[in-house]
Amino acid sequence: MSTTQSERLRVLLEPLVSSQGLDLEEVEVDSVGRKRVLRVVVDSDEGADLDAIADVSRALSAKLDETDxxxxxxxxxxxxxxxxxxxxxxxxxxxxxxxxxxxFQLGDGGELVARILDVDEEGVDVEVPGVKGRKPTAKRLVFQDIAKARVQVEFNRKNKNEENAEEA
Known part of the structure; x- marks a missing residue:
């Protein structure tokens, strides 16, 4: 997909997505043989449930149908x-x-797995898990030192309600 088409689609779709209370994260067009697929990724601070996805999908479809x-x-x-x-x-x-x-993949080539505790305009405060019985340690990462960051899936993490119930 050309950057021009991507930009045109973003300009066209972003106000519509925003009007639904969501953020437009990605717009991607793939060609598979003769078929084309337009993938639109949306999100919000509260997340996007199935009803919100269906609503924005209908709105985007209608808008795309009325344009070329x-x-x-x-x-x-x-x-x-x-x-x-x-x-x-x-x-x-x-x-x-x-x-x-x-x-986190760091700009100096290092790598770090840590839990985000707080975020401000300059960077993130993280907690690096302790290894072999050691306590977790706090660390500060500034955005300019982060080359790439990706959320990790945790299958056995307790949610806050479970943690609070155990403390009571």
């Missing part, structure tokens, strides 16, 4: 959320990942 942004020919519109192991690119992504375990 996708050109001639058939295409499939897929609207979804970023997924469990999302890459963190924008400040809002880091905020949404607070309390989540994240794998």
């Amino acid at each position: 942004a996708m050109g001639e020919g058939e295409y499939t519109l897929e609207v979804g959320t970023p997924g469990a192991e999302r890459e963190l690119k924008e400040h809002r992504h880091y905020v949404r990942a607070t309390d989540r375990l994240v794998k």
Whole structure:
């Protein structure tokens, strides 16, 4: 997909997605043989449930039908959320990942897996899990030192309600 088409689609769709209370995260067009697929990824601070996805999907479909942004020919519109192991690119992504375990690739070539505790304009405060009985340690990462960050899936993590029940 050309950058021009991507930009045109983003300009066309972003106000509509925003009017639904969501953020437009990605717009991607793939060609598979003769078929084209337009993938739109949306999210919000509260997450996007199935009803919100269905509402925005209908709104985007109607808008695309009344324009020629996708050109001639058939295409499939897929609207979804970023997924469990999302890459963190924008400040809002880091905020949404607070309390989540994240794998950071650092600009100096290092790597760190840590839980995000707090986010501000300059960077993130994280907690590095303790190893072999050691206590977790706090660390500060500034955004300019982070080359890449991706949320990690945790299958056995207790949620806050379970933790609070155990403490009582």
